[in-house]
Amino acid sequence: MGRCEWKRVFDQVKPTPEQEQAMLDRLLQEQKEVKPVSRMKKMTAVLLAAALLLMACAFTVAAGVDQRLLALFRGDEQDAQQITEGVVSVEESYTYDNGWTVEIEQVLVDRYSLAVLVDMIGPKGVVLNGEDCFVDFASEIIPEDGEGVGSYVSGSTVLEDENPEDNRISFLWQRGPSTFLKSGTQSLIGCEITLRPTWLTQGGSRGIIADFREDKRTFTVKLPEQDSGWTYQLGLPLLVDEETMTLESLYISPISAACFVNGTPHDSRMWGPPGLSGVYESLVLNMENGDSVAMSQSVSQTYNPESGEGRLVFQTEQIIEPENVVSVTVLGQTFSLDGLAPAD
Amino acid sequence: MGMVHTGEEVAALYRKHVGMVYQICLMLMKNVPDAEDATQTVFRKVMEYDKPFRDPEHEKAWLIVTARNECKNQLRHWWRKNRASEETLQNLTWEQPEDGELWEYILSLPEKYRMVLYLHYYQGYTALETAEILGKNPSTVRTWLVQARWKLKEILEVEEYGQM
Numbered sequence: 001m002g003r004c005e006w007k008r009v010f011d012q013v014k015p016t017p018e019q020e021q022a023m024l025d026r027l028l029q030e031q032k033e034v035k036p037v038s039r040m041k042k043m044t045a046v047l048l049a050a051a052l053l054l055m056a057c058a059f060t061v062a063a064g065v066d067q068r069l070l071a072l073f074r075g076d077e078q079d080a081q082q083i084t085e086g087v088v089s090v091e092e093s094y095t096y097d098n099g100w101t102v103e104i105e106q107v108l109v110d111r112y113s114l115a116v117l118v119d120m121i122g123p124k125g126v127v128l129n130g131e132d133c134f135v136d137f138a139s140e141i142i143p144e145d146g147e148g149v150g151s152y153v154s155g156s157t158v159l160e161d162e163n164p165e166d167n168r169i170s171f172l173w174q175r176g177p178s179t180f181l182k183s184g185t186q187s188l189i190g191c192e193i194t195l196r197p198t199w200l201t202q203g204g205s206r207g208i209i210a211d212f213r214e215d216k217r218t219f220t221v222k223l224p225e226q227d228s229g230w231t232y233q234l235g236l237p238l239l240v241d242e243e244t245m246t247l248e249s250l251y252i253s254p255i256s257a258a259c260f261v262n263g264t265p266h267d268s269r270m271w272g273p274p275g276l277s278g279v280y281e282s283l284v285l286n287m288e289n290g291d292s293v294a295m296s297q298s299v300s301q302t303y304n305p306e307s308g309e310g311r312l313v314f315q316t317e318q319i320i321e322p323e324n325v326v327s328v329t330v331l332g333q334t335f336s337l338d339g340l341a342p343a344d
Numbered sequence: 345m346g347m348v349h350t351g352e353e354v355a356a357l358y359r360k361h362v363g364m365v366y367q368i369c370l371m372l373m374k375n376v377p378d379a380e381d382a383t384q385t386v387f388r389k390v391m392e393y394d395k396p397f398r399d400p401e402h403e404k405a406w407l408i409v410t411a412r413n414e415c416k417n418q419l420r421h422w423w424r425k426n427r428a429s430e431e432t433l434q435n436l437t438w439e440q441p442e443d444g445e446l447w448e449y450i451l452s453l454p455e456k457y458r459m460v461l462y463l464h465y466y467q468g469y470t471a472l473e474t475a476e477i478l479g480k481n482p483s484t485v486r487t488w489l490v491q492a493r494w495k496l497k498e499i500l501e502v503e504e505y506g507q508m
Contacts, residue, residue, distance in 0.1 A: 006465040009446050012438055013370050014363040019380070023366075024358050027384050028351050268392055 064089065066106045066117055068159055068170060070319075073255060073296075079319035082254040085226045086110050094217050099123030100210045102197045104219045110229050110253035111187045112177045112313045113299045120200055122167035122210070129164035131202070133209070135171045138196040141178055141186060152178045153300050176300025176313055185260075185302070185311050189227045195219045229253025230322045230342035236335060240269045240276060245310075247335065249343070252322045256299060257285060258313040259330060270303040270310050279312055284329040285320060292329075293320050358387050361404065364467070365411045371458050372415035374451050376436070382418055386411045405477045408467075412459060412478075449499045457492035460485055 015023065065080040065087050073079065086109050093103040103119040120135060122128055135156045154175035161169055178186045196219075197212040231251045238247040238261060245267075251258040259279060269275035280301075285293040295314035303310045327336045365386050370379035389410055397403040438444040450458060463474045471489060475482040 003465050005446065006461070008439070009443050009450070010367055010462070010466045012443060013367055013436060013447065015366045015380075015383075020359075020362055020366075023362065023380055023384055024355060027354070027358065027387050 065108075068172075069106060069108050069115065069117055072115075072172065073316070073319045075319045079254075082319050082321060083108060083228065085224055086228050086253075086255070088221055088224060090219065090221055092219055093119075094219075096210075096212055096215050096217075098210060098212075100200075100212070102212070104195065104221070107193070107221050107223070108255070109188050109223050110256055111189055111227050111231075111251060112185065112258050113256045113315060114175050114188055114193065114223075116173045116195065118171050118173055120169050120171065120210070124167065126167040127165055128161070128167055128169040128209075130158040130161045130169045133158050133169065133171075133200065133202050135173055135200050136198045137173055138198055139175060140194045141188065142192045142194065152176050174299065176302075179300070179302040179304075179311055184309070187227075188223055190225045191223050193221050193223060195221065227253070228322070229256070232337055232340050233343050234335060234340075238330060239333060240331060241274065243269070245269070247330065248309075250328055250335070250337075252285065252320075252325050252328075254316075254319050254322060256313060256315050257283060257295065257328070258311065259283070261310045261312070263308045263310060265308045266305050267303075267308050267310075270305075276301070276310055276312065278331055280314060282329065282331045283314060285316065285325045286327040286329060286334070287320065288324040288326050293318055354387060354391050357390060357403070361407050362387075364404070365407055367466075368408060368411040368459075368462065369415055371450065371462060372412065372455060373418065378418065382411065382414050385414050389414070408463070408477055409479075416455070449496060452499065453492060453495055456488055457495060460488045461492050461496075464489060 064084055069083075069087070070076070070080055073083075075083075088107045088109070090104040090107060093101055095101040100123065101121040103121065105117040105119060107117070108115045116137070118135060120128070137154070139154065152175055154173065156171045156173040159170040159172060177188055196216065199208050199212060200210040201208050229251050230253075231249055233249050234247050235249075236247050237244045239245075240261075240263070246262040248260045248262050250260075261276070263269055280295055280298050283295050287293060294317050296317035297315045299313040299315050301310070301312045322342075326338060327334050329335075362383065366379060366383045369382040369386070370376065373379045373382055386407060390407070393406075397406060436444065436447070438447070450461070453461070459478065460474055463469045463477065464471065469477065471485045472482050475485040478485065480488075
């Protein structure tokens with residue numbers, strides 16, 4: 001393969017003029033829109049913990065909570081009690097014309113995060129070992145309670161496969177809350193979510209294993225009315241890159257923590273570096289018994305450039321009791337919750 | 345050269361380099377929607393970059409490195425931005441069918457080989473310049489170029505043999 005072949009091939013993978021213009025338009029428009037950011041770290045450790053627990057516990061259900069969900073938070077039966085009211089057992093399945101079956105097992109939800117436990121079963125003869133696999137859903141929250149441009153982030157994690165030689169694989173599909181340019185972040189409490197499987201891929205969206213888009217079958221799940229999380233109104237200064245932002249409020253649930261901050265319009269600290277990109281690794285919930293609980297992953301990080309509001313949602317590395325959190329450390333600054341009453 | 349901040353300045357820089365940035369992103373991300381996302385992010389980072397580029401070559405090298413880093417960063421994450429459209433599988437069109445096959449072979453190479461081959465054979469950088477851009481020893485880059493050519497030759501031969 002010589003230079004001329006290289007040139008010929010690469011000349012054909014330039015963006016088309018329409019594509020070029022569309023990307024530029026989106027780029028210039030971005031400053032006016034809510035921009036979702038997603039970050040994932042420490043997942044290996046979490047999945048390893050999940051795998052170990054799965055091997056020990058198989059797929060038993062404790063307090064109505066699937067063990068695979070509990071395992072992600074390194075939880076035991078006692079912890080399961082903490083998240084019971086956020087769990088919806090769905091247990092619905094559907095077999096597509098292409099021979100694939102999708103089973104929605106359970107949904108775990110709090111105010112700003114949602115996780116769907118789903119099994120994918122291939123036609124006979126298909127071997128699914130889960131390597132580099134992703135499942136994706138189109139999803140809609142009803143009622144949609146927002147104004148202006150809205151967005152959310154979603155993604156999937158393949159769970160430990162007990163039998164890599166079979167045609168079954170389990171995923172946790174997660175999504176953050178919808179955030180809107182004009183009306184903030186929508187709560188998931190009491191809403192209904194419709195899920196429509198779109199595809200199962202391996203190694204990126206070019207490697208489609210199963211395509212479900214032709215069939216419009218949806219799974220509808222009514223989300224719980226109860227919110228197991230607590231919101232604290234703070235309105236305290238938070239030093240970010242040596243300048244002040246305001247830590248407006250904190251939301252702490254058994255499985256997540258969310259920070260709502262206010263900077264200035266078009267505040268570059270929202271993106272860093274380091275700016276708020278350091279929050280994920282620095283955020284720690286300090287418990288009454290002296291323990292510290294860190295975050296295992298970022299669920300959603302959005303920023304409204306016009307108002308300067310930032311909303312950051314993280315999943316905790318273990319299940320906690322919100323009432324036992326005495327203070328929160330963000331970017332090295334500790335905010336006491338002592339004496340503060342939860343807002344709701 | 346000054347800092348890039350205004351929409352006009354970004355647009356000018358974008359027009360000049362979008363082809364290259366997109367090619368790198370497509371080569372690394374292996375699909376059009378992710379390549380588009382990564383390309384946009386690279387140019388957004390230019391907008392946020394608050395230091396002046398020394399010269400046009402510095403500007404170009406900065407974009408190459410940023411595109412590569414952005415793609416590697418995205419590939420590390422399982423977490424994907426939700427898309428408004430499901431039509432993420434846009435097919436590339438080829439003048440000759442064998443060009444599509446060549447593209448697939450290129451994509452099957454390890455990332456380090458793809459980058460050095462692209463920079464050397466398509467962008468025309470010498471091994472020394474490629475090494476500087478990628479922050480590697482020139483000898484490493486020369487080795488990668490040799491290995492990449494062999495690897496590609498091997499793939500092409502296996503393919504030809506398979507068709508016999």
